[in-house]
Amino acid sequence: DAGVIQSPRHEVTEMGQEVTLRCKPISGHDYLFWYRQTMMRGLELLIYFNNNVPIDDSGMPEDRFSAKMPNASFSTLKIQPSEPRDSAVYFCASSLNRGGGEKLFFGSGTQLSVL
């Protein structure tokens, strides 16, 4: 079975440019999460979806960040305009709710560098 698929693996862009990160969750999973990992702040939950609906976006740092999940098999995280402090690894993860200890399956991450 294919795992969570993220693209691109690496993204280098210049300050002010729009960046779009993509994620395909595991088929059948009903939860999708976006995390950001930095040395200073560790792993932060940005936003998560249940059945394509955003449930909690309190972790989204500012209005420059937006996330969508138009269908069960695709999600995007967009940063517009990007800034150097957005440089981080962005992980997408998915899980299937069965009422308790469902683990998250993580993608390989997108390494974003904003120059």
Next chain:
Amino acid sequence: AQKITQTQPGMFVQEKEAVTLDCTYDTSDPSYGLFWYKQPSSGEMIFLIYQGSYDQQNATEGRYSLNFQKARKSANLVISASQLGDSAMYFCAMRETSFFFSGGYNKLIFGAGTRLAVHP
């Protein structure tokens, strides 16, 4: 408030020895789950072990076991017979499962991590 605390930024252990990585958590939710993930230098997040708050026995998965002390709110990871390939970052995480307490179902919150180095 910090929900997951990992007080050891770095640990080292001799190959074949056992090592304990500490994790304490804070929650008012009676129903929650505790997870450990491994992140090697390649960057992927690998699930290791899970403990539910109502589980009577400590979870075990091969060389990994979770020393769950509910009253102390601790969920330490024990790795037995360390191998060189165990060198990685280790993250403790908690999921509160009650919408009433967490305000959102299924949110997984991570600690800061512990970097483990296994020496030959």
